[in-house]
Amino acid sequence: MNRIPEEPSVSAPGDAFDDAFDVAVVGSGIVGLGAAYAALRRGLRVVVIERSARIAGATIRNFGHLCIGAQEGQARAYADAGRGLWLELARASDFWLRESGTLVVARHADELRLLEAAAVDGGIRLLDAREIAAATPIAPGVAVGGARISADLQTNPRTAAEQIARFLASQGVEFRMRTSATAVSSGRVETSRGPVDAAAIIVAVGHDIDHLLPELAQEGSVERCALDMMRVQAALVRPLDAPLLTGWSLVRYGRFARLAEAAPVRERLHAERPDLAAIDLNQMYTQLPDGSLLLGDTHVRDSVASPFQSEDAQQAILDEAREIFGIAAPRVIERWQGVYASAPGEFLRREVASGVHAIAVTTGIGMTCGLGFAEAAIAAATGIPRPAITHEQDLR
Numbered sequence: 324m325n326r327i328p329e330e331p332s333v334s335a336p337g338d339a340f341d342d343a344f345d346v347a348v349v350g351s352g353i354v355g356l357g358a359a360y361a362a363l364r365r366g367l368r369v370v371v372i373e374r375s376a377r378i379a380g381a382t383i384r385n386f387g388h389l390c391i392g393a394q395e396g397q398a399r400a401y402a403d404a405g406r407g408l409w410l411e412l413a414r415a416s417d418f419w420l421r422e423s424g425t426l427v428v429a430r431h432a433d434e435l436r437l438l439e440a441a442a443v444d445g446g447i448r449l450l451d452a453r454e455i456a457a458a459t460p461i462a463p464g465v466a467v468g469g470a471r472i473s474a475d476l477q478t479n480p481r482t483a484a485e486q487i488a489r490f491l492a493s494q495g496v497e498f499r500m501r502t503s504a505t506a507v508s509s510g511r512v513e514t515s516r517g518p519v520d521a522a523a524i525i526v527a528v529g530h531d532i533d534h535l536l537p538e539l540a541q542e543g544s545v546e547r548c549a550l551d552m553m554r555v556q557a558a559l560v561r562p563l564d565a566p567l568l569t570g571w572s573l574v575r576y577g578r579f580a581r582l583a584e585a586a587p588v589r590e591r592l593h594a595e596r597p598d599l600a601a602i603d604l605n606q607m608y609t610q611l612p613d614g615s616l617l618l619g620d621t622h623v624r625d626s627v628a629s630p631f632q633s634e635d636a637q638q639a640i641l642d643e644a645r646e647i648f649g650i651a652a653p654r655v656i657e658r659w660q661g662v663y664a665s666a667p668g669e670f671l672r673r674e675v676a677s678g679v680h681a682i683a684v685t686t687g688i689g690m691t692c693g694l695g696f697a698e699a700a701i702a703a704a705t706g707i708p709r710p711a712i713t714h715e716q717d718l719r
């Protein structure tokens with residue numbers, strides 16, 4: 324597969340880039356790519372500045388779960404907009420994306436009551452115990468019921484971003500890889516390879532916002548959230564055709580967590596399994612096209628992501644997978660740590676100097692909301708309204 328070039332076109336250290344762009348985007352995660360795409364759709368001249376040789380941040384380390392129907396409020400608006408953009412980009416860039424919906428397994432009556440309460444708003448189809456068992460590879464007797472969230476999508480995070488970047492490059496977006504932004508000011512990004520000039524600058528560096536804009540990060544209480552993940556080979560009785568959520572997921576996602584019915588679920592889960600509550604588990608699963616299963620995930624928030632991963636937490640993830648699927652110990656293929664920005668609100672957007680916009684998704688929903696959020700940021704930064712999306716559908 325061709326990659327986006329790992330070196331910028333002008334690569335001698337100290338060389339200045341003499342072109343001026345309409346928009347310079349710092350960071351090539353999903354938020355930066357979304358900003359570049361939004362600017363490109365407006366006919367603007369765009370450069371993406373990325374410190375790494377390849378895309379390797381949170382955007383490739385996640386479940387690839389575009390969890391649209393579980394969002395609420397502003398996040399839901401960005402997720403809905405993002406849904407259309409994901410479909411459009413998948414068609415243009417030819418990466419794996421499926422309109423799978425999401426399956427939720429309820430293992431207790433209180434989880435079922437929470438699903439019933441959320442389903443009132445539409446877009447969620449309740450399933451009885453037999454239906455959820457038939458739709459998933461869960462072990463017999465595990466579920467008391469479940470649901471399917473219809474709007475959701477699934478992609479392969481390992482390939483989607485790279486394909487989007489290649490598509491953007493093919494449409495004229497310039498990528499300057501292995502190029503660190505060291506400072507931003509009106510009209511200019513200082514980089515490790517010289518300055519880049521642009522009318523509008525979008526800083527989309529995720530959790531590393533505290534390196535580039537420390538005051539903003541401090542003011543917004545932005546921390547790092549570090550997550551343990553793994554990819555396993557597991558002998559499931561049938562394929563997992565859609566991302567699978569559990570009660571541990573319901574108590575985190577806005578649409579469910581805001582409901583009164585979430586409190587008893589949270590209290591019971593924490594009382595029954597203080598060990599899993601202590602690692603802040605979101606017990607969920609997605610299956611990649613090659614059949615391997617992504618398992619996760621734990622959450623630790625701090626200003627620094629500790630590189631030391633707890634083996635007990637990883638064992639707990641494996642034990643829970645064995646139990647829910649009724650399988651022998653899965654073979655671990657890979658383990659990794661993902662990090663995303665975490666702050667009290669879900670989104671950070673600030674014009675830090677005239678024409679310089681810092682944007683970050685500050686909770687674990689950037690794949691779901693990042694494209695829609697970046698689109699809104701570019702609309703605001705350029706004053707050019709949003710062009711129509713051909714595939715947008717509201718399945719609420």
Ligand SMILES: Cc1cc2nc3c(=O)[nH]c(=O)nc-3n(C[C@H](O)[C@H](O)[C@H](O)COP(=O)(O)OP(=O)(O)OC[C@H]3O[C@@H](n4cnc5c(N)ncnc54)[C@H](O)[C@@H]3O)c2cc1C
Binds near residue numbers: 372375385505
């Ligand atoms: C384990 C895990 C599971 C998740 N699961 C999901 C999920 O299922 N669904 C969902 O919606 N979300 C999920 N998320 C959240 C989602 O992955 C993130 O919110 C999203 O990827 C953030 O995108 P980003 O572009 O802001 O950051 P990143 O992808 O981290 O990209 C930031 C980029 O900026 C670059 N950069 C940083 N500093 C500089 C600099 N000074 N100069 C140049 N470049 C710089 C970095 O190299 C990096 O490439 C998960 C996250 C993790 C970690």
